[in-house]
Amino acid sequence: MLETRSKISTALYWAFVWGCGLAMLAFMIGPILLALLMSFNSGTTLRFPPEGFSLRWYEMLFDPIASEPIHTAAKNSIEVALSTVAVVTLITAPAAWALARAPKRFAGSVEPVLLAPLVLPSLVYALAALLALSLLGLGPSFLAVLIGHAAVFAPLMFRTVLGLAQRMNPALEEASATLGASRARTFLRISLPGILPGILAGAFLVFMQSLDNVSVTLFLGDPGRTMLPLRLFAMLEESLDGRVAAVSGVLILAAALLLVTLQRFGGRDAR
Amino acid sequence: MIRKETLLSWPMIAFMVLFFISPLLLLAGISLRGADGSWGLGNFAAFLSDPFARGVLTGTLALGAKVTCFVSLAALPLVMLYWHAGKRLRGLILICTLLPMLTANVVRTFAWVVLLGRNGPISQTLLGLGLTERPFSLLFSETGLIIALVQIELPLLLLPVFAVLNRADRKTLEAAEVLGAGRWRAWFSAIFPQIIPAVLAGWVLVFASATTSYVTQSVIGGARLIYLPQFVYREVGVLFQWPMAAAISILLLASTGVIMLGLTMLARHERLQGHA
Amino acid sequence: SGGKVVAATFPGSWEDAYRSIVGPMVKDAGFDLTVAPSLAQDQIARLMASPGQPPYDALLVSPGQSDILIQEGLIEKIDPTRLKNWDKLSPAAQNEWGPYVTIEVNGIAYNPEVVDKPAGYKALFEDPQYEGNLALIGFGSNTATMAYTEINKAYGGTYDNMQPVFDLLEAYLPKIGAIATSGSNQMTMYQQGEIAVFMASTGNVAKLRELGMPCEFAHPETGSPSVPVAIHLVKGASNPDGVYAYMDAAIDAAAQTQLAEPPTAMIPTNMDVPYSEVVSQFVTPEQVANAVYPDWQAINKHRAEWTETFDRLVVR
């Protein structure tokens, strides 16, 4: 009787894990597969259902003349996104690590400040920052965009790193200190490997959000620079241009390649 | 006195104070400016005394809560699957999680326009199965918006959780099983507590993102569902009433901030201070 | 050379066309044109947020926004004598705050495979075949705002009394196809077959047809509400000479001839430029001349209040 119940519960467990798990996986990527599918549409527009298979949107996307504005926009956006990731990592990873060890009250009062940018619409932040910049007599610039993105997206990494930093065994850092390691060495050799998955997850989030952001770039950046998301927004809303879907296809391919390489040659992760 | 262990947090704190808090203070200053040029809390009072506006505020918070809730439900089996998966399947799940984020927001949103539309696969399938008589559209409905937001925000919860799961400790799971815990109980008592800090992290990200996702809210939700970001964008871009926009933003920030503060405090509870 | 001119334009095909067609002509005049893509409301917001150091030298907006720019003192009147092509402009386009480079003519876009050609605005609300097929948007859109004021007039209202149109909308809501959030959003819906009728400009219709969608343009019975689009000289612009060169290029016959072709299909304002084939399918110069030109000052006075009323009406 008890055995039967336990068997049923186990069966339900696996049914849930595999059944619902795979279903949710499908739910998560279904729309993306749809977008990918549309990028191979041979029709003149992204209308659904697609009319046939072709690589025309990719060809068009890689056409150096017809798609020059997209290329420039992508280059600009990737430049901003990469720099943002660098800045955010530098200030955020140490901070999350430190606050995981800080006295509760201090951390509790500081964290909301560090997380606040998540809930301020970025257009509003961009406006406020631009106003502040003008008050200081400064104009928009690459640096302003970079700082703006870093301020707005740092919380993403802060939160992902904090989750891991809070779970690290403090004895490891203590052991490192007793072995004469400087703070920097302890951080680099012991703490950093511990929070690395959080940094990577955070870096990815920051990169993608920065790549996708319009307002901050638009308001703080050099007005002549076209940025990818604004470009894509216009292309899609105006004309359902298939290249928009192709851009996603390219991004996905690049990320998949990167990921496979990382897994192949990436750091050892002893369990 | 500055405590040693907080030292490394100061660069970020300084950065945020300088580049986020000071513009925010400026914003707060602007929000105090009335339409007639006077100074005071008029904008806040005007917003809060208007039942319609209040409804938009609570509706926005409710949207965040609903999305967070459904994201959690959708994430649970995936997280468990990830936990049980071998190296290869884990890699696959991870790639699948990154995919939605690798797709520009406009594209994701567009995909949902197609999926939820009356000629989209969902409607057509149900029609084909005879489950509905007429094609129907989930576009411009809160149901449709929530479905889309759940899919779009799901990775924000999954990523931090996966990061922690890679480092999770299996020993306590073994202990739980030896003590006779069934699969469910073992998972929820030995593994789940380890990911709670990451789940809270994910909740913060999902909640914040769902409440501020202007593009998805407006494209999928349409004009008959209004959330704060649309309110704010309109005050900024169409009506040019910045003080009001500032006041609304600050209200959004404050109300969401309270929720995040709670989650943050929760993450620091002694129960969750175990380590690998 | 004469330095850099930073000119804001709408992102997308406007941006591309201005960069590739107008850019070289400005270059010939000795200036470097930087095309800065930005939605109209973002241009203004950005300008307002950086007092004293405008990020743009020239703007591209329609009268709804021009009016605000004038009130805020952000733009200057121009000196027409500095424009070689000024006299080629149709008189209606000779705006003291900057030349009109095109005129958007608005009306009704419909899918002939789904519905019959609407007789006008009233028909949309009264003929049952449009039920469930009609999309509307709020007062954030210029196109919609003009349509509502016209409909309002048709039902007996005035700028100071919009009640008739609101009553109409309220009664019609249960039969509505969709309420979208922006004009371009409606384009997407239309392509997906979600809607079949919406308030649109000829440019919108041209775009849809170019994409292979069945789409026709209908002029409202009350006349087509039209908006010119102007280039403005920003107050305190760093390179006014360049701006004049840019304006001159944008109203030049050669430029407008090209801009009148797809994908932009703009209605020219230079009298030397004939309507292109695409443009001619929708409007004639006579229709443009007799179109309805709304009173933007009156609209802007009420816009906030209308927007609010509309929201409260439609939000579930």
Added chain:
Amino acid sequence: MADTGLQISNVDHSYEDKQVLHNVNFDVPDGKVVALLGPSGCGKSTILRAIAGLITPDRGRISLQGRDLTKVQVRNRKLGMVFQNFALFSHMTVAENVAYGLAHLPRQERRERVSRLLELVRLTAFANRFPPSLSGGQQQRVAVARALATDPSALLMDEPFGALDRALRSELQAELVRMQDDVGITTVMVTHDQEEAQAVAGQLVVMNEGRVEQVGSPEEIYDHPASLFVNGFIGHANQQHATVTGAGRLRTADGSEIAMNRTLNYLPGAEVIVTSRPEDLSLSLTEQPGAIAARFDRAVVMGRFLTIDAKLPDGTAIKAQVLRDGGPRPGKGDAIWLIPDTSRLHVFPGNNQIN
């Protein structure tokens, strides 16, 4: 094969490609305690993990009360296990940890059982603390209480008292013995403490490098070690190389003659190793017939005894344990004589090397 107790038969196990268990066989009689001893890394924990079902052996059979456990899921084996590293639930209080396996009991009963167990391990005052804030020994006691709480049908304990002081350890050992006397839980206990093994276990299983070297009662193993390894591992064994010279007679490498009072299973001329236990040697400061000549190194006080480290002429270390009598102690390098109790010497084939 008996259908009671816990039986481990022919178990092999490999981690990745390294085999760490080789044909392990032993039985634990129903309700009895067996102690598992062996050098670090010899596979003790691995066996417990195999019995618990946490790993699946490559080969072999494990059965409890005649029931093959192979197909039984971990949670249905109804075992209590004390993990070597405790594996406490750090997000649960001490009391919650102990109560974990008692979910099926009514609330009141559960509470009583928990408080009884916490009392047993002297942690009543710590019921509401979280494990990370406990000392090492306190954590270990939580682990023990948690394993005992469920009334398991068998108990697997991996050094359950290793982090405890002697006093507490012997109290807990005594409790365990009492519980065994009362309810008799079939128990396998890994321990490095031979006194503990002898105190609580009726049978010892001595392992080495993944193999079982000897199974027997403490006395058997101490008195009749099956191998040189066991001899040296359970208690200390001084080794001397020797040659068999006749029936019951040996000559050690340094030339002294030993007359055993029994016959040996070796042919004359055979190379052997003769071993003596420190406690079977007595000390003399003057030459004695049959005594082993050595040079004094140092003496260490062990309670009432003195452990003497000395060196044989060929440099081999030899240890003796003698009663501390307050008499004069030799200085480093002084000549001493160690008189063996020849009835307690062991002889093993000479080609083995310990370790």
Added chain:
Amino acid sequence: MADTGLQISNVDHSYEDKQVLHNVNFDVPDGKVVALLGPSGCGKSTILRAIAGLITPDRGRISLQGRDLTKVQVRNRKLGMVFQNFALFSHMTVAENVAYGLAHLPRQERRERVSRLLELVRLTAFANRFPPSLSGGQQQRVAVARALATDPSALLMDEPFGALDRALRSELQAELVRMQDDVGITTVMVTHDQEEAQAVAGQLVVMNEGRVEQVGSPEEIYDHPASLFVNGFIGHANQQHATVTGAGRLRTADGSEIAMNRTLNYLPGAEVIVTSRPEDLSLSLTEQPGAIAARFDRAVVMGRFLTIDAKLPDGTAIKAQVLRDGGPRPGKGDAIWLIPDTSRLHVFPGNNQIN
């Protein structure tokens, strides 16, 4: 105050609001080993953490070679520490763990040092394994090697050999002693193994509930325990309540008379507790003058000895350790007599209770 060695003076410490160290004082002479003993949770690890600088004591001073450590940062204290739970770096191989503190050395020298240490702890074959795949004892040895690698100016070891079998433990103890003889690292070692303490340490520090109860050589502490607690903690102590009846004379609670061969610092009539060690009792199966009458409970073989558990008439447990002689053993409940060596009895004030 001497300006050498490690000095712990008047140290108090509290976790949250619970005070766990009370005015702790002891010195470790330069180059010597001191063993820290005490019941589980008495504060041993806390003291090591305070010396290492991992916690800041509420009060008191800790100095090394006359230098106050209070202001010295952990990493500059140049201490070697073996953590109770090892705290190995699980993302580094065994060799990398050991090499961790040697970053300042040239590559070649570092490699040599690491391989020397791995040999010392018998882990050469495991150099490239990651800690989670090691057995408990193997992990502990990595922790020891890592702490020794840096040539620390003082060594803090929290039960460094607790997870090792006796053979390996005594080898490592011997290595430690040899190293001490060679280079003499000032060492504080927590251990629960009294033999280990006695084997490696010149001085023992016995703690109880956050307080130091006695500091002294193993002999001093064993022979002259300062308190009933120490008496019972180091070795076993049988206790009997008694009343002083005259100079050197006691009457125990069950009426037998004991004549001590020395005078006592108690007035006649004083209530005292008299303690005896199991190894100071001999067994008789017939009544003897001065012997303690008891009832036999059970006997456990401990190597060559027999540990006898018996009960006094009032029910108190009493333990004796006698040579195992193969003679007849009494049955449970039989009357036996235990003859104390009166010169080795201890007397303490009677209002104390052990534990």
